[in-house]
Amino acid sequence: xxxxxxxxxxxxxxxxxxxxxxxxxxxxxxxxxxxxxxxxxxxxxxxxxxxxxxxxxxxxxxxxxxxxxxxxxxxxxxxxxxxxxxxxxxxxxxxxxxxxxxxxxxxxxxxxxxxxxxxxxxxxxxxxxxxxxxxxxxxxxxxxxxxxxxxxxxxxxx
Amino acid sequence: xxxxxxxxxxxxxxxxxxxxxxxxxxxxxxxxxxxxxxxxxxxxxxxxxxxxxxxxxxxxxxxxxxxxxxxxxxxxxxxxxxxxxxxxxxxxxxxxxxxxxxxxxxxxxxxxxxxxxxxxxxxxxxxxxxxxxxxxxxxxxxxxxxxxxxxxxxxxxxxxxxxxxxxxxxxxxxxxxxxxxxxxxxxxxxxxxxxxxxxxxxxxxxxxxxxxxxxxxxxxxxxxxxxxxxxxxxxxxxxxxxxxxxxxxxxxxxxxxxxxxxxxxxxxxxxxxxxxxxxxxxxxxxxxxxxxxxxxxxxxxxxxxxxxxxxxxxxxxxxxxxxxxxxxxxxxxxxxxxxxxxxxxxxxxxxxxxxxxxxxxxxxxxxxxxxxxxxxxxxxxxxxxxxxxxxxxxxxxxxxxxxxxxxxxxxxxxxxxxxxxxxxxxxxxxxxxxxxxxxxxxxxxxxxxxxxxxxxxxxxxxxxxxxxxxxxxxxxxxxxxxxxxxxxxxxxxxxxxxxxxxxxxxxxxxxxxxxxxxxxxxxxxxxxxxxxxxxxxxxxxxxxxxxxxxxxxxxxxxxxxxxxxxxxxxxxxxxxxxxxxxxxxxxxxxxxxxxxxxxxxxxxxxxxxxxxxxxxxxxxxxxxxxxxxxxxxxxxxxxxxxxxxxxxxxxxxxxxxxxxxxxxxxxxxxxxxxxxxxxxxxxxxxxxxxxxxxxxxxxxxxxxxxxxxxxxxxxxxxxxxxxxxxxxxxxxxxxxxxxxxxxxxxxxxxxxxxxxxxxxxxxxxxxxxxxxxxxxxxxxxxxxxxxxxxxxxxxxxxxxx
Numbered sequence: 001x002x003x004x005x006x007x008x009x010x011x012x013x014x015x016x017x018x019x020x021x022x023x024x025x026x027x028x029x030x031x032x033x034x035x036x037x038x039x040x041x042x043x044x045x046x047x048x049x050x051x052x053x054x055x056x057x058x059x060x061x062x063x064x065x066x067x068x069x070x071x072x073x074x075x076x077x078x079x080x081x082x083x084x085x086x087x088x089x090x091x092x093x094x095x096x097x098x099x100x101x102x103x104x105x106x107x108x109x110x111x112x113x114x115x116x117x118x119x120x121x122x123x124x125x126x127x128x129x130x131x132x133x134x135x136x137x138x139x140x141x142x143x144x145x146x147x148x149x150x151x152x153x154x155x156x157x158x
Numbered sequence: 159x160x161x162x163x164x165x166x167x168x169x170x171x172x173x174x175x176x177x178x179x180x181x182x183x184x185x186x187x188x189x190x191x192x193x194x195x196x197x198x199x200x201x202x203x204x205x206x207x208x209x210x211x212x213x214x215x216x217x218x219x220x221x222x223x224x225x226x227x228x229x230x231x232x233x234x235x236x237x238x239x240x241x242x243x244x245x246x247x248x249x250x251x252x253x254x255x256x257x258x259x260x261x262x263x264x265x266x267x268x269x270x271x272x273x274x275x276x277x278x279x280x281x282x283x284x285x286x287x288x289x290x291x292x293x294x295x296x297x298x299x300x301x302x303x304x305x306x307x308x309x310x311x312x313x314x315x316x317x318x319x320x321x322x323x324x325x326x327x328x329x330x331x332x333x334x335x336x337x338x339x340x341x342x343x344x345x346x347x348x349x350x351x352x353x354x355x356x357x358x359x360x361x362x363x364x365x366x367x368x369x370x371x372x373x374x375x376x377x378x379x380x381x382x383x384x385x386x387x388x389x390x391x392x393x394x395x396x397x398x399x400x401x402x403x404x405x406x407x408x409x410x411x412x413x414x415x416x417x418x419x420x421x422x423x424x425x426x427x428x429x430x431x432x433x434x435x436x437x438x439x440x441x442x443x444x445x446x447x448x449x450x451x452x453x454x455x456x457x458x459x460x461x462x463x464x465x466x467x468x469x470x471x472x473x474x475x476x477x478x479x480x481x482x483x484x485x486x487x488x489x490x491x492x493x494x495x496x497x498x499x500x501x502x503x504x505x506x507x508x509x510x511x512x513x514x515x516x517x518x519x520x521x522x523x524x525x526x527x528x529x530x531x532x533x534x535x536x537x538x539x540x541x542x543x544x545x546x547x548x549x550x551x552x553x554x555x556x557x558x559x560x561x562x563x564x565x566x567x568x569x570x571x572x573x574x575x576x577x578x579x580x581x582x583x584x585x586x587x588x589x590x591x592x593x594x595x596x597x598x599x600x601x602x603x604x605x606x607x608x609x610x611x612x613x614x615x616x617x618x619x620x621x622x623x624x625x626x627x628x629x630x631x632x633x634x635x636x637x638x639x640x641x642x643x644x645x646x647x648x649x650x651x652x653x654x655x656x657x658x659x660x661x662x663x664x665x666x667x668x669x670x671x672x673x674x675x676x677x678x679x680x681x682x683x684x685x686x687x688x689x690x691x692x693x694x695x696x697x698x699x700x701x702x703x704x705x706x707x708x709x710x711x712x713x714x715x716x717x718x719x720x721x722x723x724x725x726x727x728x729x730x731x732x733x734x735x736x737x738x739x740x741x742x743x744x745x746x747x748x749x750x751x752x753x754x755x756x757x758x759x760x761x762x763x764x765x766x767x768x769x770x771x772x773x774x775x776x777x778x779x780x781x782x783x784x785x786x787x788x789x790x791x792x793x794x795x796x797x798x799x800x801x802x803x804x805x806x807x808x809x810x811x812x813x814x815x816x817x818x819x820x821x822x823x824x825x826x827x828x829x830x831x832x833x834x835x836x837x838x839x840x841x842x843x844x845x846x847x848x849x850x851x852x853x854x855x856x857x858x859x860x861x862x863x864x865x866x867x868x869x870x871x872x873x874x875x876x877x878x879x880x881x882x883x884x885x886x887x888x889x890x891x892x893x894x895x896x897x898x899x900x901x902x903x904x905x906x907x908x909x910x911x912x913x914x915x916x917x918x919x920x921x922x923x924x925x926x927x928x929x930x931x932x933x934x935x936x937x938x939x940x941x942x943x944x945x946x947x948x949x950x951x952x953x954x955x956x957x958x959x
Contacts, residue, residue: 039356079186098661101356
């Protein structure tokens with residue numbers, strides 16, 4: 001067992017965890033934040049993507065024990081004073097169907113736009129390569145990320 | 159049938175891309191999928207067969223039971239003692255299979271035992287402690303293996319591995335062949351693939367000791383049928399099972415037959431005496447979830463020299479794996495698209511359902527229709543080549559013409575409306591066909607291999623479930639229908655319960671748009687809980703989310719229930735305003751005098767009368783404002799082998815794919831992809847666009863990337879998303895989309911199907927494009943998927959993909 005202290009969405013947490021407990025299961029079952037999903041168990045689908053010390057990672061490929069001292073943001077922590085521009089853009093572009101990939105997609109997009117505020121279409125497609133969506137065929141998701149980038153740049157200028 | 163003008167009193171919402179009601183919670187991560195439900199549960203893990211075909215000689219679970227944290231273990235023997243075998247739907251030979259393997263395993267991944275433990279990690283540990291003594295049997299993997307005279311039998315009692323064999327002719331097939339100038343034959347191989355919803359199967363079962371009943375939460379696509387199947391299998395009356403469907407992370411048909419696992423979990427929960435949760439892992443999903451079957455399709459076309467097609471015949475042999483419940487379905491449904499978009503007067507179909515030691519099959523998006531359109535549209539291209547016609551020209555010469563609508567195919571399928579030639583004309587214009595051909599020809603001179611592929615498809619919706627009669631006599635379910643409950647609450651807002659769940663289609667949004675225009679309110683005043691609860695929701699044996707039936711019978715039920723509410727509110731308003739009903743109109747959440755809008759009562763005031771001031775109700779009027787309606791599609795025909803309709807709406811589309819093939823690496827890149835489709839009247843263009851593109855990407859995956867590969871021992875080799883490759887944001891084409899709207903005369907709102915949509919014509923569009931690109935090498939595409947390896951081999955040696 002390992003004792004871990006971490007911050008999720010600004011909240012301090014401290015738990016004893018099994019060495020083999022995956023971070024995604026810690027987030028879902030111990031922290032009861034169920035917006036982070038499991039879709040594949042092999043790091044391919046990205047439904048479990050969270051922001052870990054500023055970077056988008058797959059929480060099913062990470063042990064909870066590795067998160068000791070980490071600062072994590074999940075989908076539940078993204079909306080502050082209303083929806084985040086990425087969330088708004090996903091709604092406006094109808095980039096959501098079943099919604100199961102959505103939190104991971106949004107967090108990957110957040111990771112992309114944090115590092116590159118002006119991605120072109122090819123860069124968006126590349127950044128989302130680790131996130132599977134079985135419903136949309138990606139087109140409206142890509143349009144949503146482009147719109148969010150535009151909106152965030154606009155807001156930044158003000 | 160009600161006319162559109164009688165249904166909609168305003169035109170403010172239907173046809174507009176309004177904000178989806180589902181999205182706010184989904185985008186915040188506040189969905190409630192089965193695994194998210196807060197419940198004190200044990201957790202199940204399933205021991206699955208490592209063999210494709212073997213006898214189970216002994217199972218010892220004692221070590222697993224001794225592990226700390228393990229609550230209960232169930233073996234196949236124990237389950238079989240408490241259940242009836244799995245019911246079959248289409249096959250005609252006897253084949254006994256239980257929800258868990260009993261004395262024999264028939265595929266890698268078949269459930270053998272199940273463990274309930276305090277957490278999933280412990281349950282998985284316990285699986286390793288279960289000792290099973292297997293005696294391996296020779297496996298039957300391919301169709302060729304299964305059809306050998308001395309092949310081992312998957313089901314001994316069937317006496318054959320062919321569990322359904324049917325032959326049907328419609329029109330004068332032999333005459334058409336005699337009249338033909340050209341008989342063209344080819345055999346195509348279609349592989350196993352699946353639409354793999356991102357959320358795998360998920361079930362929580364709870365046993366209530368006091369009432370000896372089960373409560374189940376599952377992401378089930380067809381609960382109407384599951385309730386019957388689970389209760390029959392468990393031998394319990396219907397009221398002993400309450401089935402609830404919360405949010406579901408995609409379906410695509412793959413969640414239509416998870417009910418055998420509901421049986422397993424129910425028995426386990428009873429034994430564990432506490433709710434038990436089972437979340438299928440991706441490896442379980444890919445191995446033992448369900449696939450579309452692989453198939454060999456021999457097809458022949460009888461043609462005149464001018465390109466007119468006189469007849470089409472198929473011999474369709476499906477490798478249905480080893481799940482008796484759904485075996486045979488993929489053959490029969492092909493009648494929905496047997497003649498595609500074409501005016502073909504004679505058909506012949508020989509249909510075989512073959513069982514093997516591959517995994518289960520279920521109705522994956524399109525259910526055999528993608529295969530039918532693939533083989534037909536490949537043949538049309540091959541015929542065009544033979545006759546020296548442009549691929550577009552041969553299609554123009556054969557299309558059913560708009561003036562022939564409604565058009566009845568030889569077997570009785572009714573194409574209700576559409577302008578197929580115009581759809582192709584627009585598609586050619588959309589992609590700039592003539593210019594593309596020049597570009598392709600110029601590129602060839604520079605050693606670049608561009609190809610253009612055209613495919614036209616009928617995209618049917620709403621199954622007439624009576625079609626299984628073709629092999630088995632009168633079926634248990636016929637026609638199609640759905641139920642809805644619509645109520646107006648104290649505040650005058652509208653609440654809806656539908657008999658089907660949502661797997662991502664935005665049913666609540668679409669329903670709210672329709673009701674808003676029926677009652678002259680806004681969609682914000684309408685809320686629909688898309689979850690299903692068999693105790694509360696209306697349901698029929700047909701209830702569920704499948705075969706694109708929502709736009710037809712589901713919305714039909716919504717319309718009819720809303721109409722009942724509207725009629726009642728009008729009667730109450732007339733009473734309150736002392737006017738006649740025909741002097742009233744609906745406006746902005748009120749009912750008012752048509753002449754004097756100031757004379758009005760709000761929905762809230764009407765509700766107050768209906769719910770509270772019941773002594774002031776007009777004589778004979780019941781209190782309350784809640785109505786239920788069931789709506790059935792009006793054109794479903796009765797079972798009759800000579801004249802039957804498989805599906806009840808027929809959208810259509812043309813896909814044009816433009817690819818560049820790198821003949822060195824075998825890689826295929828999309829340069830363009832144009833779609834013109836006609837799904838009748840659109841309620842929500844944003845949702846329609848997502849469906850049209852999303853379904854097409856399923857075809858992209860199926861034609862180029864995805865394949866369940868088995869080795870000769872029947873071991874599945876593609877068991878993760880590393881080996882079973884799905885389309886990614888990189889690599890899928892950027893689609894250009896255009897719409898046509900030919901309203902359906904047989905649905906209340908003129909709508910047709912859009913969900914299966916692009917998964918049908920896309921396979922041939924892509925294959926035709928690849929073959930066109932490789933024309934300088936004389937390559938013929940007769941199998942899927944078109945992998946880089948196959949491309950390189952075809953170019954260098956085999957000339958065939």
